[in-house]
Amino acid sequence: MRSVEDILSLIGGADAAAQKCGIGTEAVRKWRQSRAIPPKHWPAIIAATGLTLADMPIGTTAPTLTEAESPMQADTQEQPPAGATAALVLGDGSVFWGIGFGARTSSVGEICFNTGMTGYQETLTDPSYAGQIITFTFPHIGNVGANPEDSESITPAARGLVVKLDITEPANYRATRHLDDWLKSYGIPGIAGIDTRALTLRIRDGGAPNGVLAFPADGKFDLAALRAQAAGWPGLEGMDLAKDVSCRQSYNWTEGLWSWGTGHDKAPARKHKVVAVDYGAKQNILRCLADAGCDVTVVPATATAEDILSHNPDGVFLSNGPGDPAATGTYAVPAIQGVLAAEKPVFGICLGHQLLALALGAKTYKLERGHRGANQPVQDMATGKVEITSQNHGFAVDDASLPEGVTVTHRSLFDGSNEGIAAVNKRAFSVQYHPEASPGPSDSHYLFHRFVEMIEKQKA
Numbered sequence: 001m002r003s004v005e006d007i008l009s010l011i012g013g014a015d016a017a018a019q020k021c022g023i024g025t026e027a028v029r030k031w032r033q034s035r036a037i038p039p040k041h042w043p044a045i046i047a048a049t050g051l052t053l054a055d056m057p058i059g060t061t062a063p064t065l066t067e068a069e070s071p072m073q074a075d076t077q078e079q080p081p082a083g084a085t086a087a088l089v090l091g092d093g094s095v096f097w098g099i100g101f102g103a104r105t106s107s108v109g110e111i112c113f114n115t116g117m118t119g120y121q122e123t124l125t126d127p128s129y130a131g132q133i134i135t136f137t138f139p140h141i142g143n144v145g146a147n148p149e150d151s152e153s154i155t156p157a158a159r160g161l162v163v164k165l166d167i168t169e170p171a172n173y174r175a176t177r178h179l180d181d182w183l184k185s186y187g188i189p190g191i192a193g194i195d196t197r198a199l200t201l202r203i204r205d206g207g208a209p210n211g212v213l214a215f216p217a218d219g220k221f222d223l224a225a226l227r228a229q230a231a232g233w234p235g236l237e238g239m240d241l242a243k244d245v246s247c248r249q250s251y252n253w254t255e256g257l258w259s260w261g262t263g264h265d266k267a268p269a270r271k272h273k274v275v276a277v278d279y280g281a282k283q284n285i286l287r288c289l290a291d292a293g294c295d296v297t298v299v300p301a302t303a304t305a306e307d308i309l310s311h312n313p314d315g316v317f318l319s320n321g322p323g324d325p326a327a328t329g330t331y332a333v334p335a336i337q338g339v340l341a342a343e344k345p346v347f348g349i350c351l352g353h354q355l356l357a358l359a360l361g362a363k364t365y366k367l368e369r370g371h372r373g374a375n376q377p378v379q380d381m382a383t384g385k386v387e388i389t390s391q392n393h394g395f396a397v398d399d400a401s402l403p404e405g406v407t408v409t410h411r412s413l414f415d416g417s418n419e420g421i422a423a424v425n426k427r428a429f430s431v432q433y434h435p436e437a438s439p440g441p442s443d444s445h446y447l448f449h450r451f452v453e454m455i456e457k458q459k460a
């Protein structure tokens with residue numbers, strides 16, 4: 001990172017800088033005072049100096065955005081500012097200009113934010129992000145590159161990423177690729193130089209907007225068309241995406257958890273037959289099940305109760321996945337009801353939790369703002385203990401709709417929403433958060449053992 005003074009001298013002084021950025025010298029005085037240059041001016045500075053995003057002075061204290069300074073104001077300009085190569089265009093017409101990376105293409109989806117400080121590769125490959133463009137609030141994205149071991153799926157489902165700083169050269173011994181190169185190979189576009197703090201505040205206050213991330217190969221932006229595309233996207237509500245990201249055929253899972261030195265271990269003795277319904281399963285869930293002694297057969301999202309029961313499972317696992325649970329429920333609910341009627345122990349995570357709730361007769365709804373990050377506190381209602389959890393969901397189970405015999409086992413300490421249920425007279429439970437979090441807190445690993453204990457009791 002360069003200092004403001006350094007940059008001003010490269011440009012030829014405060015007056016030249018003010019002119020290049022189309023602002024007054026008073027504004028440049030503010031840069032000096034705060035020792036930071038607001039991101040909206042970075043493209044012009046980069047164009048004038050040949051520096052990179054990594055050189056931009058971000059300051060040591062978080063800047064307070066006043067109305068006048070808000071990048072949202074400046075970024076509604078119709079022409080790309082000097083140096084801008086990509087744009088994030090929201091359904092309400094606002095435009096954030098920035099610098100593109102990854103694949104030169106454009107994609108449309110819901111713009112959400114994730115507050116995790118680690119695990120961008122796991123996040124980008126979590127199939128539950130299908131249909132979404134992820135804003136990372138943590139600024140150092142790309143610093144550990146990408147590697148073949150940390151993916152949660154074979155093909156990433158996220159539609160794009162929005163970051164503050166340019167992605168740097170990887171600095172980690174496990175890195176085998178630069179994140180930019182990795183993104184290109186999967187056709188995922190990214191945009192840097194965005195004031196992610198301002199964008200996140202906007203999502204927090206106004207809900208997750210739909211938008212287009214455009215990084216056109218020819219450098220041309222048809223804003224009217226991009227605005228129409230963003231506004232015309234139907235949104236995640238009512239959208240079934242699980243069957244798009246699910247496996248097409250059943251298969252057996254054998255890999256265990258990752259450890260230093262040995263990588264992904266082979267799973268220990270497999271004592272219980274578990275069928276995992278793949279609505280977009282994160283692979284570390286399958287590893288956790290295998291590690292807990294389960295012989296896992298993964299079946300497609302559209303598997304019927306008959307298909308599932310034909311494997312003669314000791315227990316059935318319902319995976320996480322993208323989209324609106326109510327939409328996926330049209331085929332998943334009858335299958336889960338059939339499994340419950342056969343009195344098989346059931347464990348669900350995230351979308352699997354929502355689908356179990358629907359199968360038990362409850363309802364789900366879209367959260368005003370989703371939970372996405374690795375530091376989400378959840379209370380276990382039975383013990384009063386607080387778990388720090390990893391989460392990624394935009395829908396939730398409506399407590400008020402839970403039928404008799406279904407209890408709330410966990411609750412979010414952020415907004416009080418439902419984080420877990422158990423069906424008292426059936427061997428079925430589920431959580432909204434991700435106990436397999438990789439990387440992330442491991443407070444909730446006990447849930448995999450709870451599932452195995454449930455299976456053992458049923459077998460005894």
Ligand SMILES: NC(=O)CC[C@H](N)C(=O)O
Pocket residue numbers: 128319320321322323324325349350351352392393394395396
């Ligand atoms: N991670 C998940 O399984 C997400 C579930 C669901 N698609 C939601 O957003 O709430």
